[in-house]
Amino acid sequence: MNAASSGSNASSVDLSKIKRGPIVFALIIGAFVAILNETLLGNALPDLVKAFEVPYSTIQWLTTAYMLVIGVLVPITAMLQQWFTTRQMFLAAMGLFFVGTVISAAAPEFGVLLTGRIVQAMGTGLMLPVMMNTILVIFPPEKRGGAMGLIGLVIMFAPAIGPTVSGLIMDSMSWRWLFILVIPLAAIAIIVSAIYLRNVTEPTKPKVDILSILLSTIGFGGIVYGFSKSGELGWGELEVYGTIAVGGLALLLFIWRQLSIKDPIMDLRAFKYPMFTLVVVLLFVLMMTLFSTMTLLPLFLQGALLMTAFKSGLTMLPGGVVNGIMAPISGKLFDKFGPRVLVIPGLALVVVALFLFTRIEATSTAGYVVFIHIVLLIGISMVMMPAQTTGLNQLPRHLYPHGTAILNTLQQVSGAIGTALFISIMSSGTKNYLKDNAANPAEPSPAEQVQGMVAGLHNSFWIGLAIAVLALLIGLFIRRTRAPEEQAKQAA
Missing domain, CATH: 1.10.287 (Helix Hairpins)
Incomplete structure (x- = not known):
């Protein structure tokens, strides 16, 4: 069985009577529940340290293991999608997520909670590539932008409200409610998927x-x-x-x-298509900046502006809401005008936002931070889904599962690299500032600690600005693409 035959088999499913609306609705509900869960635990970590009497180095595994499982699982989803139907994959993913949520909610000790998070991550890692591949299969290239925009709304809006929701829950209830409240949402997602989701590919079992x-x-x-x-x-x-x-x-x-x-499990021949390769590099660079900024900003809000976790979540909420609103708008504009009119101005906004972040101080107002954050996420929303859709549109049908697996995998890797890189730059900058400026570097005063953090953040954001400029230069080469099947049809 070769790639070509895979493509033919996958396309043998009759899509003429497929109702796209219910399928997209089912995918969006599942994605929202799973992605919301990724950011719910952030504000709860201090409470979990007390509840389970473990150090921060141990409790951090609740987030590290989650990223790790997704990073390991996503690369093999292209192979799994050739062995199982769309319904089998998505329902199994949501089932795993549901079971993991129940385990986490009832966890009597840290090890059980960690097991629940790992099972949740397995569900999320299976679901995201299946969702993107399904959109590619059921929508023609000229309508994919709008559909991907709806998916982008969920992908960006869900994690944006996560810290705010978790802060509100943690102010009045036990940490267990972070999982208990997700259980009925996951159950609804399973029911809706079971009713509306249809198989859009045929397994070839390589x-x-x-x-x-x-x-x-x-x-x-x-x-x-x-x-x-x-x-x-x-x-x-x-x-x-x-x-x-x-x-x-x-x-x-x-x-x-x-x-x-x-029969590769991740067909790297997708990189033979130049616009797909360009988009992979662009998004790898951009996601490094996005993940790291989303990590650094709460540290600044809580460490320098002395906000509570809940208030810092509220401060970041407007940017997430605007980003969610912009995602489907960007998708529709992409379908009409192509990628360049969105991607290049979007990257320019990212550059402007990161430059403004290099100027923030401990005296900056929350409103100013909200403004910069909104500018950043408007820029991100103009780039993310249009760029992904452009790259994937150039691939032939049999490479769709591999293309989505490559993009999702490299986003996880770039997020891990970007976060680690920027945190280490911030930490190094803070130590150097205190060494040179603190009256007693071994025991700096609270004011000196704040200034040290701001100095370290400035160093990180300057590096982020350089990376964003690189992304802008890459984005100048992006062009509208057409799949080989579409080109062949027009030639005939």
Whole structure:
């Protein structure tokens, strides 16, 4: 079985009678529940430290393990989508997420809670690529922008309200309610999916290459784990640079393996299409900036402006809401005008926002931070889905699962790298400032600690600005694309 036959088999499903609206509705509900869950725990970590009597280095595994599982699982979803139907994949993903949520809500000890989070992450890791692949299959290229915009609304809006919702819950209820309240939402998502979701691809069941799965797990898992732990342990620890080195070596072997076997689990021949490759590089760079900014901003709000976790969540909420509103608008504009009129101005807004972030001080007002955050996320919304849709539109149908798996995997890796890089730059800048300016660097005063944090943040945002300028330069080369099938149809 080769790639070409995969494509033909996948397209043999009759899509003429498919009702797209209910399918998109089912996908959106599932995505919203799963992605909202990713940011719910942030404000609860201090309470969980007290509840389970474990140190922060241990409680951090609730987020590190989540990222790690998704980073390991997403690369093999392209292969899984060729073995199972759309309904089987999505319902299994939501089922895993539901079970993980129940386990987490009832957890009597930390180990059980961590197990629940891992099961949740397995569901999320399976679901996101299936969702994007389904959109690509059921919508023609000229209508994909609007559909991807709706998905973008969920992907950006859900994590934006997560910190606010969790802050509100933690102010008045137990941490368990973070999971209890998600259970009925997950159940509704399963019911809606079971009723409305239809199979849009036909399984071809290619040969499973166990060595590729092993190399993928070690490669992507080692890199995500190493960069995630660097913020906690520092770069000098063997656990950090050792796992990154092992992961990098395994990743090189994985790439070689995928290019040399007949049925790769992640078909890297997608990189033969130049606009897809350009978009992958662009989004890798952009997501480094986005993930790191989303990590640094709460630290500034709580550490420098002395806000509570709930208030910092409220401060970041307007940007997330505006981003969610902009996502479907950007999708419709993309369908009408193509990517350039959105991507280039969007990247310019990102550059402006990051420059403004380099100027923030401990005396900056919350309103000023809200304004910059809104500018940043408007820019991100003009780039994310239009760029992804442009890159995926150039791929032939049989490469859709592989293209979505590549994009989702590299976003997880870039998020881990970006967060670790920017946190380490901030920490180093803070230490250098206190060393040179504090009256007693070993025991700096609260005011000196705030100024040290601001100095470290400035260093991080300057690097972020440089990365954003690089993204803008890459974005200048983006063009509207057409799939090979569409080009062949027009030629005929």
